[in-house]
Amino acid sequence: MLDKELASAADARLGQEDRAIVLPGLALGRSRDRVDDALLVNGLREPGFDLFRIEAVGFGGFGDEQGAAIGGEFAGRMGLPSISPMAERIMLERDVALLEATGGKLLVDQISSAQALETLARAKGKGLRINASVSINHLSFNELDIGDYRTFAKLNPPLRGEDDRQALIEALASGLIDIVVSSHSPAPAEDKRLPFDEAAPGAVGLETLLPALLSLYHEQRIALVDLIRAVTLAPAELLGLRGGRIAPGAPADLVLCDIDAPLIVDAARLLSKSKNSPFDGRRLQGQVLMTVVDGRVAHRAEG
Numbered sequence: 001m002l003d004k005e006l007a008s009a010a011d012a013r014l015g016q017e018d019r020a021i022v023l024p025g026l027a028l029g030r031s032r033d034r035v036d037d038a039l040l041v042n043g044l045r046e047p048g049f050d051l052f053r054i055e056a057v058g059f060g061g062f063g064d065e066q067g068a069a070i071g072g073e074f075a076g077r078m079g080l081p082s083i084s085p086m087a088e089r090i091m092l093e094r095d096v097a098l099l100e101a102t103g104g105k106l107l108v109d110q111i112s113s114a115q116a117l118e119t120l121a122r123a124k125g126k127g128l129r130i131n132a133s134v135s136i137n138h139l140s141f142n143e144l145d146i147g148d149y150r151t152f153a154k155l156n157p158p159l160r161g162e163d164d165r166q167a168l169i170e171a172l173a174s175g176l177i178d179i180v181v182s183s184h185s186p187a188p189a190e191d192k193r194l195p196f197d198e199a200a201p202g203a204v205g206l207e208t209l210l211p212a213l214l215s216l217y218h219e220q221r222i223a224l225v226d227l228i229r230a231v232t233l234a235p236a237e238l239l240g241l242r243g244g245r246i247a248p249g250a251p252a253d254l255v256l257c258d259i260d261a262p263l264i265v266d267a268a269r270l271l272s273k274s275k276n277s278p279f280d281g282r283r284l285q286g287q288v289l290m291t292v293v294d295g296r297v298a299h300r301a302e303g
Contacts, residue, residue, distance in 0.1 A: 068197040069158050074143045081197050083158060089115040096123045099130060107238065108132040110183060112157045114167035121176055131238055133179035134168050136212050137203060141165070141278055151192045151199035152267075153278045155183070158201075172230065173222045179238065180230040182209040186274030204272045208279045211286035214259055218285055224259075252295040261287035 067083030069075040075082040092108060096119060099106045108120060111132045123130045135155070143159045153159060171177045185202025192199050213231065216222045236244025243251045267280035291299040 067158065068154060069146070070143060070160050072143075072161070074146075074161075078146070078149070078196075085113065085160075086115065088113045088157065089119055092116045092119045096128065096130070099123070099128055100126075105129040106131070110135045110138070110157060110181065111177065112138050112160055112164065112168070114164050117167055117171050117176060120171075124176065131178045132171075132176070133181045133235075134172060134177050135181055135183035136205060136209050137183055137278060138165065139168055139172070139180065139216065140212050145278065146196070149196040150278070151194065151196055152203060152276050152280065154192075154196060154199050154201050155203060155278075156185075156201035169216065169221055172216075173226070175226075178230065179234045180209075180213060180227070181235075182206050186272055187276050188274060189276075192276050203276050203278050204270060204274050205277075207270050207272065208265055208277060208284070210255070210257060210288060211263060211265075211284035212279060214286035215284060217259070252292055254290075254292040255288055256290040256292075258287050258289060260285055263287055 067081055069078065069080040069082050070085050071082035072085060088111070092111075095106060095108070106129070108116070108130065109132075111117065111120065111134055120130065120132055137155055138157075138159065141153060141159050142162045142165045144162070145159060146153045168177065172180065182205035183203065184205040186204050187200045187202050194200075209231065213227050214224075217224045217227055232244040234244075236242070242249065243253050246254070262283065262285055265277060265279040265282050265284060267275040267277040270277060287301065288299070289301045290297060
């Protein structure tokens with residue numbers, strides 16, 4: 001799904017009547033080509049806000065509940081049920097074809113593979129109205145971080161190899177990927193303390209998003225201004241919101257941060273009721289000192 005920070009803003013602009021399920025053989029819209037596969041389409045049809053959010057069904061794609069890892073040597077060695085590494089690219093190729101046919105606007109949410117990045121680059125090269133987001137988890141971890149069946153590292157989409165992670169970082173640095181999301185997906189402990197293939201996917205991510213993102217700055221991989229844009233102005237512009245910027249008339253949504261302050265993530269001390277963080281125990285830099293929402297202090301660091 002679209003990351004919750006984006007989805008809540010999008011849902012506020014929509015009524016339930018704007019949602020549509022397009023079943024096999026039904027037309028996507030007036031004067032549109034017919035669709036031969038099942039799609040869940042959230043059509044945002046307000047003037048100036050014509051983003052299509054498409055979740056693919058089939059091919060063992062992004063939301064396949066039967067797959068716990070990406071197919072390959074690691075999944076085979078660990079004995080984990082897997083998803084084809086080609087699934088994401090196959091579904092994105094189809095979605096891009098639908099985008100060309102409809103002239104809409106598509107968000108590729110939480111792209112995770114180098115193969116899919118090739119499809120994304122071709123689509124952007126054609127001038128199609130397409131944007132992409134990536135999860136901070138997929139910028140920070142690879143499949144080896146699953147380790148000894150660590151369910152906090154079971155995500156959707158699953159973690160991939162190091163080559164894919166490096167390709168995602170390069171795509172963010174070049175601007176091919178527009179947005180970074182927290183992929184904040186809380187899960188109760190009882191849903192995570194299960195065998196890996198039975199555990200719920202997902203991880204909490206709001207509190208670790210900024211320090212994890214800053215790792216790419218401290219490693220001199222991506223300029224600080226580009227990283228901040230990816231979590232502020234870029235998603236705001238995509239959704240046509242006034243936020244995400246410091247400007248007259250914009251909401252006073254601000255974060256005061258010491259970008260060099262060291263910290264060790266302790267999942268037990270997270271404010272979220274759920275503690276399923278893959279960053280537990282990781283050393284990061286960047287501490288939020290104060291958060292201001294619409295001019296009001298919403299959070300102030302202790303001490």
